[in-house]
Amino acid sequence: MTEEIIPIEALQDNAPLAPHRSQGQEIWLQFRQHKGAMFGGGFLLFITLAVLFGALIWQVDPGKLDIRAKNFRPIYTALWDSTAKTGWNHPFGTDQLGRDGLANMIAGGRTSLAVGWAAMLLSLFLGAMVGVMAGYFKKLDGPLMRLTDLFLSLPILPLLLVAVTLFRQPLRTAFGSPEAGMFVLIVGVIGITSWMHTARIVRGDVLALKEREFVLAARSAGTTSRGIITRHLLPNVISPIVVSATFGLATAIITESSLSFLGVGFPSDFPTWGKMLADAVPRMTEYPERVVLPGVAISLTVLAVNYLGDGLRDALDPRIRGR
Amino acid sequence: MLTYTIRRLVLSVPTLLFIALVIFMLLQLAPGDPMAQVPLTVPPEVKQKMREALGLGAPAHIQFIKWLKQFFIIEPAVFIDWLTNTSSWFRWLPNTDLYTPCGPAVEGDCDLRMLSWQTRSPVMDLVIQRLPQTLWVVGLAYVVAFLIAIPIGIYSAYKQYSAFDQAGTFITMIGFSVPPFFTGPLLIVIFSVYYGWFPSIYDTTHVVNDWDSLVVQIKQMIMPVMVLALQITAQISRFMRASMLDNLKQDYVRTARAKGLSEFAVVMVHVLRNSMIAVVTVIALAIPGIFGGSIITEKVFKVNGIGDALIGALFASDMPMVMTLTFIFAILIVLANIFADVMYGVLDPRIRYD
Numbered sequence: 001m002t003e004e005i006i007p008i009e010a011l012q013d014n015a016p017l018a019p020h021r022s023q024g025q026e027i028w029l030q031f032r033q034h035k036g037a038m039f040g041g042g043f044l045l046f047i048t049l050a051v052l053f054g055a056l057i058w059q060v061d062p063g064k065l066d067i068r069a070k071n072f073r074p075i076y077t078a079l080w081d082s083t084a085k086t087g088w089n090h091p092f093g094t095d096q097l098g099r100d101g102l103a104n105m106i107a108g109g110r111t112s113l114a115v116g117w118a119a120m121l122l123s124l125f126l127g128a129m130v131g132v133m134a135g136y137f138k139k140l141d142g143p144l145m146r147l148t149d150l151f152l153s154l155p156i157l158p159l160l161l162v163a164v165t166l167f168r169q170p171l172r173t174a175f176g177s178p179e180a181g182m183f184v185l186i187v188g189v190i191g192i193t194s195w196m197h198t199a200r201i202v203r204g205d206v207l208a209l210k211e212r213e214f215v216l217a218a219r220s221a222g223t224t225s226r227g228i229i230t231r232h233l234l235p236n237v238i239s240p241i242v243v244s245a246t247f248g249l250a251t252a253i254i255t256e257s258s259l260s261f262l263g264v265g266f267p268s269d270f271p272t273w274g275k276m277l278a279d280a281v282p283r284m285t286e287y288p289e290r291v292v293l294p295g296v297a298i299s300l301t302v303l304a305v306n307y308l309g310d311g312l313r314d315a316l317d318p319r320i321r322g323r
Numbered sequence: 324m325l326t327y328t329i330r331r332l333v334l335s336v337p338t339l340l341f342i343a344l345v346i347f348m349l350l351q352l353a354p355g356d357p358m359a360q361v362p363l364t365v366p367p368e369v370k371q372k373m374r375e376a377l378g379l380g381a382p383a384h385i386q387f388i389k390w391l392k393q394f395f396i397i398e399p400a401v402f403i404d405w406l407t408n409t410s411s412w413f414r415w416l417p418n419t420d421l422y423t424p425c426g427p428a429v430e431g432d433c434d435l436r437m438l439s440w441q442t443r444s445p446v447m448d449l450v451i452q453r454l455p456q457t458l459w460v461v462g463l464a465y466v467v468a469f470l471i472a473i474p475i476g477i478y479s480a481y482k483q484y485s486a487f488d489q490a491g492t493f494i495t496m497i498g499f500s501v502p503p504f505f506t507g508p509l510l511i512v513i514f515s516v517y518y519g520w521f522p523s524i525y526d527t528t529h530v531v532n533d534w535d536s537l538v539v540q541i542k543q544m545i546m547p548v549m550v551l552a553l554q555i556t557a558q559i560s561r562f563m564r565a566s567m568l569d570n571l572k573q574d575y576v577r578t579a580r581a582k583g584l585s586e587f588a589v590v591m592v593h594v595l596r597n598s599m600i601a602v603v604t605v606i607a608l609a610i611p612g613i614f615g616g617s618i619i620t621e622k623v624f625k626v627n628g629i630g631d632a633l634i635g636a637l638f639a640s641d642m643p644m645v646m647t648l649t650f651i652f653a654i655l656i657v658l659a660n661i662f663a664d665v666m667y668g669v670l671d672p673r674i675r676y677d
Contacts (some may be wrong), residue, residue: 036496104591150338153660154345156651157615158633162349162645254502258619261504262634274504281508281623285516295505303500 030315037311040304049302051109054128062271066098074101074289093289095280098104101293108271109297112253115186115272118250122191124198126244128237131202132229136210148196156193157258163189164264178267186259186266190252198244205237207258239316246309250302274299324668329659335573338340340391342653343407347387350642373559377440390646393437397422398447401436412512429563440641449628449644450651457628461617463544463552465606472556473602476563480571481590491560503616507623514546525626529555551616555609566598571599600671607663610656 072094076085092101134144171181257274259265272296278292347478406413425433436445479488515523618630637642
């Protein structure tokens with residue numbers, strides 16, 4: 001007959017053990033510690049939702065001209081200047097043609113963020129592909145890294161300017177509408193000229209991972225190169241990719257705005273934040289808000305993305321996590 | 324080190340040739356027609372003659388080789404002639420006569436210089452007029468950025484997580500995120516419109532010959548330089564802080580403290596010198612971004628540097644000018660990369676390139 005073992009009182013569990021935390025929970029816990037990253041992520045989520053669904057709530061056509069309601073000041077001007085031309089029907093004011101400021105900010109933000117996300121995804125795809133190829137296949141390493149070095153010494157903004165100015169017309173005709181042509185062109189050129197940093201980081205990680213035992217085990221089990229890359233290597237380099245994605249998003253937004261600012265971006269009746277800022281610069285002494293609002297929107301978005309990247313880097317690094 | 328420098332310089336030639344080819348192919352594939360602005364009343368055969376006069380009739384590879392010859396042989400020849408014939412420094416050298424200009428009086432071989440399609444004047448003359456402004460603004464921005472960023476980086480690393488460190492990190496993050504086309508107009512509104520301290524337009528014709536004109540020159544340079552410097556400062560001080568933090572944990576720091584060195588000597592001599600090595604690489608990494616930023620700064624403050632010339636030439640489809648200016652940007656970037664790598668080797672005795 002077996003007796004049930006009763007542990008002494010000090011060793012008894014009087015509460016159930018804390019459940020094992022998954023890796024995702026660990027990362028989330030660490031991420032939550034980083035105040036800036038939480039704010040950044042929250043703000044990025046807010047601005048993305050605002051530009052996506054804002055137009056459903058604020059149903060004003062951004063291109064509608066209302067010349068009688070031109071040059072409205074934003075609503076907050078009434079706080080210190082009660083004679084200013086303000087009104088709740090135009091909370092962000094109107095421009096010199098009477099177009100509503102808030103509707104333009106929403107529409108402009110949608111373009112800027114869409115370009116940013118798309119260009120970032122393209123450059124990530126290219127960077128990860130080049131990085132994995134260079135790291136995994138020894139024969140490709142030399143040529144691909146030379147190519148990366150070459151792209152790193154290209155004068156990016158001048159080349160972007162050249163490409164966008166010269167290829168504007170044919171792409172417009174090819175895609176039917178000028179906006180679609182311009183979108184493809186800008187996303188394409190930004191993506192093609194910004195993959196190099198991702199490629200370098202990914203290559204370095206793949207070079208180290210490929211010598212590890214689990215890759216050897218996978219290979220001895222008969223896994224093909226493709227299987228090793230997709231099943232074993234890519235999941236392990238996902239964290240540097242995510243981190244460089246955030247910085248890629250920030251640069252893509254700034255580059256698109258710079259192009260719009262220099263007057264080679266989207267067509268003039270199609271608002272983006274950079275374009276609104278550029279159009280407002282000649283009148284900025286009378287109407288500083290038209291420069292400040294889009295400028296602050298760009299800066300805050302980029303700031304949020306950069307903080308998010310900082311936090312993600314800390315959270316995804318297992319050496320820092322848990323401290 | 325000298326052999327390494329020479330090897331890098333030699334190796335940069337194929338890189339630059341490839342970049343030139345990329346730019347040239349881009350311009351070739353582009354459908355822009357320089358004759359688009361010519362009135363429609365001009366008959367097509369005359370337009371065709373005008374195209375041929377611009378050198379557009381020849382096949383692409385001939386045009387490319389011609390451009391290479393103009394850029395690497397004819398223009399240096401003109402420059403050497405100018406040095407030995409007219410410049411004040413090298414006039415004592417025997418006069419050279421490498422360049423034979425084409426004209427009705429010249430028989431046989433003659434050299435065609437690269438002409439801008441906008442002005443019909445040699446491209447390199449325009450570039451030489453505009454390059455100093457860009458280099459001054461970019462160079463000064465670097466110096467200012469270093470002077471601001473290094474102390475910030477040192478102090479925030481030394482007092483990690485202090486209020487100063489938190490504020491410094493936040494400010495550099497802002498400098499990182501706010502684009503130059505926003506800070507530029509903002510500074511103009513604040514400092515030229517409301518306070519009236521600095522002019523909003525950079526006057527290139529201004530000649531510095533006495534103290535007062537120097538003050539004017541400094542005043543007009545402050546804003547463009549600061550806009551550019553803000554970006555570089557943010558990058559350098561972040562990097563400086565990280566590098567200092569790495570070094571402060573090293574064993575040699577404990578040794579230095581243990582043998583009784585003053586805290587100042589430990590930080591400012593031992594740690595700082597070792598941390599500066601890594602910061603040098605940032606120079607190279609930041610260079611393409613800085614030249615991009617300088618284009619925007621030149622546009623905002625109306626500095627007539629090469630960035631401004633590039634935008635003007637692009638809108639006028641002035642292909643020789645665009646090609647040459649983009650290539651000059653590439654040369655500047657490649658040279659800066661080589662400079663940073665060589666400096667890295669000079670500063671860090673552990674790195675041996677040979």
